[in-house]
Amino acid sequence: MIRVVLPAPLCTLAGLERELLLEVAGQASQRTLLDALEAGYPALRGTIRDPVTRRRRPFLRFFACGTDVSHEQPDAPLPEAVAAGTEPFLIIGAMAGG
Numbered sequence: 820m821i822r823v824v825l826p827a828p829l830c831t832l833a834g835l836e837r838e839l840l841l842e843v844a845g846q847a848s849q850r851t852l853l854d855a856l857e858a859g860y861p862a863l864r865g866t867i868r869d870p871v872t873r874r875r876r877p878f879l880r881f882f883a884c885g886t887d888v889s890h891e892q893p894d895a896p897l898p899e900a901v902a903a904g905t906e907p908f909l910i911i912g913a914m915a916g917g
Contacts, residue, residue: 821847821897822907823856826879829910833862838907847902849881850893867910882909 820840830837841859843851850873857864868875873893875881880889883901900906 820904821852821901822904823852824907824909826910826912828912829863829866832866833860835860840904843902847897848894849888849891849897852897852908878913878915880911880913882911 821843822838823841824838825833825835827837829835841852841855843855845851853868856867864870866876867879875889880887881891882888884898884906886898888895888897896902897908898906901908
């Protein structure tokens with residue numbers, strides 16, 4: 820089971836707690852994790868990734884084991900600690916402003 824931490828607005832939208840557990844089939848990657856998240860929680864479809872291009876939304880960032888993995892390839896394996904559920908996969912709303 821993979822631990823996923825969501826930003827508060829997405830928790831509210833989907834009626835979820837801040838952290839949830841996801842079962843991911845096959846190798847754990849950003850793509851398989853987000854596919855499982857959207858399949859299990861349809862209210863989140865299109866909120867994290869563009870529904871057509873399947874690319875990450877611009878003001879969201881992904882972190883695994885304290886490292887920003889937002890620009891990693893979608894099929895790159897997630898760190899073993901995330902895949903094993905020891906460390907969470909964080910989806911964070913980016914800050915912008917001036």
